[in-house]
Amino acid sequence: MSHHHRNRSWAPFPEPLPEGVRVIDDHTHVASVVPFAREMQRQAEERSQPEVPVYGVDELLGQADAVGVEGIIDVGCELPNLMTAVQMAIEHPGVVHAALAIHPNEAVLHGHRGVPGPDGLPIMYKPYHDTSFEDALAEVARLAKAYPSQVVAIGETGMDLFRTGQGAKELQREALRAHIALAKELDLPMQIHDRDSHREVIETLLADGSPARTVFHSYSGDAEMARIAKSQGWYLSFSGTVSYTGNDGIRESARIVGPEHIMVETDAPYLSPMPYRGRTNAPYMIPYTLAALAEAMGMTLAETAQATRRTTRMVYGI
Numbered sequence: 527m528s529h530h531h532r533n534r535s536w537a538p539f540p541e542p543l544p545e546g547v548r549v550i551d552d553h554t555h556v557a558s559v560v561p562f563a564r565e566m567q568r569q570a571e572e573r574s575q576p577e578v579p580v581y582g583v584d585e586l587l588g589q590a591d592a593v594g595v596e597g598i599i600d601v602g603c604e605l606p607n608l609m610t611a612v613q614m615a616i617e618h619p620g621v622v623h624a625a626l627a628i629h630p631n632e633a634v635l636h637g638h639r640g641v642p643g644p645d646g647l648p649i650m651y652k653p654y655h656d657t658s659f660e661d662a663l664a665e666v667a668r669l670a671k672a673y674p675s676q677v678v679a680i681g682e683t684g685m686d687l688f689r690t691g692q693g694a695k696e697l698q699r700e701a702l703r704a705h706i707a708l709a710k711e712l713d714l715p716m717q718i719h720d721r722d723s724h725r726e727v728i729e730t731l732l733a734d735g736s737p738a739r740t741v742f743h744s745y746s747g748d749a750e751m752a753r754i755a756k757s758q759g760w761y762l763s764f765s766g767t768v769s770y771t772g773n774d775g776i777r778e779s780a781r782i783v784g785p786e787h788i789m790v791e792t793d794a795p796y797l798s799p800m801p802y803r804g805r806t807n808a809p810y811m812i813p814y815t816l817a818a819l820a821e822a823m824g825m826t827l828a829e830t831a832q833a834t835r836r837t838t839r840m841v842y843g844i
Contacts (some may be wrong), residue, residue, distance in 0.1 A: 543594030681717025
C-alpha cells in the first residue's frame with residue numbers, strides 16, 4: 527500500500543471476549559495514543575481521506591472494557607511522562623496500573639550522551655535531557671515509593687542496539703543494571719524492552735541476578751531465548767507481532783514457556799496486530815492479538831485470555 531493510500535482509520539472493533547472472560551493489557555502507552563491518533567487525523571485530512579476520530583483516555587478505556595479488557599498497565603518511560611502514568615492510575619483505580627522507568631533509548635540521551643544507531647535517525651535532545659540519568663532514575667524511585675498502590679512495576683528498561691550505536695552500549699547496560707537494582711530494592715516486577723540486544727540483555731540479567739518477576743515486553747526472541755527464559759522463570763508478553771507472518775520464532779516461544787508464563791499486550795499506539803498493522807493501536811484491539819496467541823498455543827481464545835489474566839494478576843499483584 528503506498529503511503530498515500532495507507533488506511534489511517536481505526537481498526538474495526540473485534541468480537542468481544544466470551545461472556546465472563548476478562549483480560550489485562552500488560553503494556554501500553556494510552557496517553558501516547560491520543561497524539562498519535564491526532565497525527566493520523568492530520569494526515570488523513572491532508573490527503574482527503576475519511577476523518578479519524580480522536581478519543582480521550584476515558585473513551586479508550588471504555589472501548590477496551592466493552593470488548594473484555596478490564597485493565598491496563600500504562601508505561602511511563604520518559605521523564606515528563608512518569609507522573610502522567612501515575613495520575614492515570616490515580617484517576618482510574620483498579621483499571622489503570624503504572625509501570626515506571628527511563629527507557630533505554632532515553633537513558634543515553636540524559637546528560638547528552640547519545641550515539642547514532644543502525645536506524646540512522648538523528649539524535650534529538652529535548653530540554654529535559656539536561657537532567658542526568660541518575661537524577662531521572664531517582665525520580666522513578668521517588669514516585670514508585672510515593673505511590674505504591676499505583677506503581678506496580680519498574681519498566682520498560684533494557685537495551686536497544688537498533689536505536690543506539692555501539693559507542694553507547696555500555697551506558698545502556700549500566701542503566702539496565704540500575705533499574706534491576708531498583709526493582710529488587712522495591713520488590714517490584716520489571717518489564718524489559720529488548721531490541722537487537724538479546725544476548726546483551728540476557729548476559730546482564732544473569733550476571734546481576736534478575737528480579738524475581740522479570741517480563742520481556744513485546745517479546746521478539748527465538749526458541750533458544752525462550753528456553754533460557756523458561757529455565758530462569760521469566761515471563762513473555764506478546765504484542766501484535768505474534769500475528770505477523772515470518773514470526774514463527776515468537777509463536778514457538780509462547781509454546782515453550784507455556785500458559786503459566788505468557789501475557790498479552792498492545793504496546794499501543796504501536797504494533798497493531800494483523801491485518802491492521804500500521805494503524806493506531808489501542809487496548810480495545812487486544813482480542814485480535816489474543817486470537818493469534820491462542821492459535822500459536824493450540825488453545826481456545828477463552829483459555830488463552832484466562833491464562834494471561836491469571837499470570838498478569840499474579841506477577842503484578844493486581
